[in-house]
Amino acid sequence: MSNNHSDASIVVFWDIVDCKIPDGLNVNDVSNNIEKALKDCGYNGSVSIKAYGETDDFKDQFINAGINPMHVAGDTNHRVRSITIDMYAWVINHPDSVVMFVFGDISRDVGFIKELAELGLRNFRILLCQPPSATGLLFIPTTKVWRWDSLALGVPSISETERIKLVDVNNPRSYYVNQPESWKYGLDSDDEKGQEEALEPEEANLEFEYMSEIQRLKNVVQERDAKMVAMEKKKQEELESAYKSIREEFFFLSLSLVKATIQSLLFKGLSIPLFPIAFTVMELERFKVGLTPTVFYIPGFITDEEQTQLLNHIYGASGSKWKTLKNRRLQNWGGMVHEKGLVPQELPSWLTKITAKIHESSGLFSSTINHVLINEYHPDQGIMPHQDGPAYFPVVAILSLGAPVVMDFSPHLRFRSGDDEISRDQSPGAENCVPERDNQHSFSVLMMPRSLLIFKDDAYSDYLHGISDSPTQCYNKVVNEAEALALSATNSENSNEDSRKDGDKILHRDKTRVSLTCRLVPKVHKNLFRF
Ligand SMILES: O=C(O)CCC(=O)C(=O)O
Ligand SMILES: [Fe+2]
Known part of the structure; x- marks a missing residue:
């Protein structure tokens, strides 16, 4: 796997509700600015943008700008869930790619943050853009962070110092700022459960469906990875055995060639x-x-x-x-x-x-x-x-x-x-x-x-x-x-x-x-x- 993502494919999951098109700009302007910001950071691969929300109103605009409109009714959670499912569908087919999230505050969604952390560990490059109001996610292991008000205008990503300054440690949604490193990087932690809040039955149902879908997709990814490892191993074994038989054939061929040559020379009475x-x-x-x-x-x-x-x-x-x-x-x-x-x-x-x-x-x-x-x-x-x-x-x-x-x-x-x-x-x-x-x-x-x-x-x-x-x-x-x-x-x-x-x-x-x-x-x- 290559660590150089400069030419890797890029996908942008954009929540158009929490990250609205700024006044005075249209879909095309924003999509150009996103692409420009990516290029400025050295990501030159082909960009595919998917927009989530009440897209029907701007459907044509999105299509004209080359953006895939994904109509999702409901609140932030619904959009994030659609994004998560699509994200898994994407990573199955695009290993080692760049995944950018443009969405609102999901600091409550610990599970999702851990998914992102895992992706980062699996050689995906995670980029994040959030509205100025969202501070919590600024500390998840992303490679680059933008604020939506600047990204939409094509302004460069924020610096590490600025990112730290932006974190409101007193904001209850920023609780994981003070969590141990292992937690931040998606590794197991007992603290996680304690942080969850009780859900309404309807929400719990939705949560269950969502989690099962995510689990299904994760299984697909794992299966794909296992298949790839097995294929790679099989390929290596086949290569090894091909080399071995070539070496053996070559050895016996050279022996019989020597024998045949000697015999034919002898039969011809040659010296x-x-x-x-x-x-x-x-x-x-x-x-x-x-x-x-x-x-x-x-x-x-x-x-x-x-x-x-x-x-x-x-x-x-x-x-x-x-x-x-x-x-x-x-x-x-x-x-x-x-x-x-x-x-x-x-x-x-x-x-x-x-x-x-x-x-x-x-x-x-x-x-x-x-x-x-x-x-x-x-x-x-x-x-x-x-x-x-x-x-x-x-x-x-x-x-x-x-x-x-x-x-x-x-x-x-x-x-x-x-x-x-x-x-x-x-x-x-x-x-x-x-x-x-x-x-x-x-x-x-x-x-x-x-x-x-x-x-x-x-x-x-x-x-x-x-x-x-x-x-x-x-x-x-x-x-x-x-x-x-x-x-x-x-x-x-x-x-x-x-x-x-x-x-x-x-x-x-x-x-x-x-x-x-x-x-x-x-x-x-x-x-x-x-x-
Ligand atoms: O000339 C030969 O091939 C045989 C000679 C021999 O048998 C001998 O010298 O004892
Ligand atoms: Fe003799």
Whole structure:
């Protein structure tokens, strides 16, 4: 609610009997003077004047002056009651407005004075104009007071000092001058009853009707106020819940947008640095593939640029770094792995950059990755099904570069009697072929360039993994089908790597693949000479 009433609507309730039109003036003059006096006090809102009394005689004059004539027969009380009822009808529809009373002496009407006081407390601005004979009401909580003889002539309102001077403390009708402040402001007081005088039966009837009407109107006002408060509360709640759902929708929308964007980029084989999103936001769990719970495939783990840089470093290494095996070439970085552990050699920074990224983002390695095996496969080369040795247990991460390839996983026979007989890949480059235990549980993973495959625990110890040396590989059984489909989509545009034969999905390997097998050998020999 605003306290500034300068532009608020104004209503003037004018008792034309007790505040007669001065001789020599007409209705129009008086109404102009009232409006002028209001303007002089800074009230510029639209003015609506209602006149009460024997208005029939001047009906046309009032109408011409834009004044609403309210014909009321009877005495001051009748007019005041009509005014009170209209006042309530007005305040119901005009909250925070300016209410001006131009009427006679109503100092006996304690109830009415209290109504005015209440209005003042409810952010209505109460203005009062009385004939010089009425002194009592000068002390009710009004904002401005005029004397009728001056207001009718357009003279300014009286000053506070003048108002006090005008109060005749000896006038019995001014009794409330000496009442406590709380009484003056319409608050409860036991004195009120004592001040009332006995009424004639007819008057008492009238009083009863009047009071019931006032009560009815007050109830309307209260109901309206309660409705407004409830509406305001409801509006606030609706706004709050709208904001809440917008915030939630926005949150989920942004999450799904991020997800959708990443997926669509991945499917298109585009280069995006996924690792911070892959692990910190989406968590490793989201990259689980297949039924074995410990196999993770993260497509696009590195960017095209990072892939190129890695390949440059790998092919930039001295020729002696390569060890040629029967069906592939390899580089060993990080030291030699022996039965008693790793005889370490510092990894070059171009490798620690990537191993640190794998270590930090996966959170699966108990300390820094200290060993990297780089394998190079031509299209007709592969690696026999094998199990990585216990030296690296329980986790391995393989980063793929260059061409795609299919890695097959098959359960091995470690559960048969004489488990010890199963040989393991204890040294770089050595792989061991072990017969499958159960073909039904075999699965394959399509390893796209720039992807990272991690397998650990059961997948590490209970399965053999290998790459066939065939230049064509079937990828029907791949568990990372989404990437396989993405591959088909990409290949159909620019290469003949993918084709279908008798319903089988065939990958044609026509380029070299390079992989980085990143592992941690926890057992490290610190002192080389003691070994
Ligand atoms: O090149 C690959 O993806 C697999 C390499 C591997 O299994 C190994 O080095 O033990
Ligand atoms: Fe391996």
